[in-house]
Amino acid sequence: MQRFIMKSKDYIMVLCGILIVVGLIAEFVFKVQLISEILLGLASILAVSPILIQGYHSLRVKVISIDVLVSVAVLGALLIRNFEEAAIVSFLFLLGAFLEKRTLKKTRSAVQSLVTLVPERAVVVRDDGKTETVDIDDVSTNDILLVKTGDKVPVDGHVVYGSGALNEASITGESKWVQKSLNDKVYAGTIVENGTIRIQTETVGEDTLFGKIIELVEEAQDSKSAAEKFIDRFSKYYTPFVLLLAVIVGILTRDVALAITILVLGCPGALVIGVPVSNVTGIGNGAKHGVLLKGSEMINDFSKVDTIVFDKTGTLTEGNPTVAYKKIIGENKQSILSYLYSIEHESNHPLAKAILNDIGSQKIVRFDKVDVIKGKGIVAYSGDKKIILGNLSLMHNYDVEINNNNREKINKLIESGQSIVLMAINKELEVMIGIQDQLRHDVKRNLLQLKHQGVKKLIILSGDNQGTVDRVAEQLPIDIALGGMLPEDKAEYIKMLQDKGEKVAFVGDGINDSPSLATANIGIAMGGGTDVAIETSDVVLMHSAMEQLSYAHGLTKKISNNMKQNIIIALGVVLVLLLSLIFAEWMNMTIGMLVHEVSIIVVILNGMRLMRYRNNTKLDSYQVNNKQKAI
Incomplete structure (x- = not known):
């Protein structure tokens, strides 16, 4: 019975409103006091019932809630035969709760609108090239999905075929289109505004970046x-x-x-x-x-x-630096570039990416040992070679010899605002690189x-x-x-x-x-x-x-x-x-x-x-x- 009353609370509110209006008409228009009291008394009993239930549950956990105060007030008004106020107070309380529920629902609309951005179905490309539309719950890691113009990306993954302009506003808040092509990362909830792409699935559902965002926002709101x-x-x-x-x-x-x-x-x-x-x-x-x-x-x-x-890097600056100056000092250029490429290839630092973009692909060298010197650089060992790659402080720590001409050039690069990356082999300076980054817009x-x-x-x-x-x-x-x-x-x-x-x-x-x-x-x-x-x-x-x-x-x-x-x-x-x-x-x-x-x-x-x-x-x-x- 309690469950039925609570489930029907909104209907009870409407019925009570009607009874109150009819009761007041009976009293003030037709001057029939008895009918008015019966209708208003009935409205009071109906309206206070869900309030009483909520107050009872509050008292069970030893909390005197607002529902308890209103319940006592309405019951007291009924005892002194003040049916009009008992009915109106209980009706207004239910009406307030209804309006509160509706307006609070609107305050969560930003998150609810985000949730609707994730499609419930996806187009899977099978091994024979045929496509099949399936529920998103049936998509697995490494599945290939087809996403066309106007479609929403259903998973996190990377592009394996095609290209397109994606709207990533659901992730970044920025509606500017982002061009995606082979191997670029794409996220669930983004929209392909132009183009057709095939995506290899990496994560699905709650494990996607979009899923984590929604979960974090809901937890924060609660x-x-x-x-x-x-x-x-x-x-x-x-x-x-x-x-x-x-x-x-x-x-x-x-x-x-x-x-x-x-x-x-x-x-x-x-x-x-x-x-x-x-x-x-x-x-x-x-x-x-x-x-x-x-x-x-x-x-x-x-x-x-x-x-x-x-x-600084990637925060006040764009985080996409470029090589502005490069000098290979050693004679065996190809060997030096191979060492440089092999070390930087394993790093995700923005300066490493700038160097890789500048020198291009080189032969990979396998190192016997690699030590990361936090905040300074890397020291790698290959046979009898000791390769030191990092900033000027790291060179000093390992007693790398830097002649006056090179030191003067390094100082000029620093004065011009460039970040310095140096590489030495067996304490001999072999590479000098100056890297520039742009301030964010x-x-x-x-x-x-x-x-x-x-x-x-x-x-x-x-x-x-x-x-x-x-x-x-x-x-x-x-x-x-x-x-x-x-x-x-x-x-x-x-x-x-x-x-x-x-x-x-x-x-x-x-x-x-x-x-x-x-x-x-x-x-x-x-x-x-x-x-x-x-x-x-x-x-x-x-x-x-x-x-x-x-x-x-x-x-x-x-x-x-x-x-x-x-x-x-x-x-x-x-x-x-x-x-x-x-x-x-x-x-x-x-x-x-x-x-x-x-x-x-x-x-x-x-x-x-x-x-x-x-x-x-x-x-x-x-x-x-x-x-x-x-x-």
């Missing part, structure tokens, strides 16, 4: 922020206090109607719902624009960040935006040489720029800032900077869609764009402010209602419940404003073009 936890504790004591206050007032005044009215006016409904709706809506907005806020707890911390620390404007939003200090900590770091910092509104920093040095520096009382966010690529991401109050990964970035950080910028950083910071500030607004609205309404009960003769149970339900709708609508948030603050051209660093 998590409780510090404000919500406080409100839960507050309600735990506040609601019994209201019940006790009503009992005491009833005993002292012998006015049951007054005691019942206090129960209704003291309901903290808007307070309970106001903060969660801000969190859910804000996190959903972020997901829609390629920003993953991993949990409600970090929102308040991020909004209070006053210092942001940046890695509009990075200066977005750093100024962060300053405008209240961030006081912007810092670069880079493993690159100081000259290169200085050249980057000179072009940006950076306060401190430090080069030659190992991963552990960065983490230690962040700890030092925290000891001084600063709230620190660290922005890195999520691969080489895990210690810093973990140490900072907020770890932010320029994700590029990598699993490592998603796992190690508090915030993931899926498009790896600097404008997403200023957007994410502005969004968390808006969410935090929105929570505070909803708390003020909720507490203000309760205070005004209770004061009105003391100083105004017109206040009664029905008006109190109506105001409460309106306040619930107000805080929900206020929270839903976050769905429309855009970071639209305009900085004038003088600010962008003339703001200089202060190191």
